[in-house]
Amino acid sequence: xxxxxxxxxxxxxxxxxEARFDAIVSDVRMPDIDGAALWRAVREQHPAxxxxxxxxxxxxxxxxxxQVLEETRCLSLDKPFARADLLAAVRQVLGA
Numbered sequence: 200x201x202x203x204x205x206x207x208x209x210x211x212x213x214x215x216x217e218a219r220f221d222a223i224v225s226d227v228r229m230p231d232i233d234g235a236a237l238w239r240a241v242r243e244q245h246p247a248x249x250x251x252x253x254x255x256x257x258x259x260x261x262x263x264x265x266q267v268l269e270e271t272r273c274l275s276l277d278k279p280f281a282r283a284d285l286l287a288a289v290r291q292v293l294g295a
Contacts, residue, residue, distance in 0.1 A: 200289065208232025212240055220248065222292050224285070227256040227264045227275075235267040253292045255280070 203218065205211035208229045214220075223241065227234040234254055242249035252271065256264050257278035268275050276288050 208234070208237040211237060215241065215245060215248075222251040222253065222289055223248065224253045224255060224289065227254050227267050228258070233263075233267070235270060238267070238271045238273065251292050253288050255285075 203214055203220070205214055208225070209231045211223070211225070212232070223237075225234050225237055229237070232240070234256075238249060238252055241252065249271075250273075252273045254268060254271070254273050254275040255278055256275060258264050274288055274292055276284060
């Protein structure tokens with residue numbers, strides 16, 4: 200995979216305005232734009248890509264994380280995870 204990284208949800212949205220991506224891996228909790236807000240923006244601007252988001256979180260049992268995952272219906276991966284698990288989840292999101 201070719202990977203681009205963004206240190207925040209706002210930077211991720213800037214990257215999405217400049218380039219095409221096949222999938223997004225995002226944390227549920229981020230400092231400026233949380234995972235749910237990022238997903239909503241992606242859904243508005245890139246509807247097909249919103250279905251190819253993978254959320255990672257170290258706190259999937261929290262009410263906030265549960266709400267994000269229920270709202271988005273995106274695949275999620277609990278931290279910590281192995282590289283092989285991340286790759287398998289990305290492949291699943293891509294339908295590969």
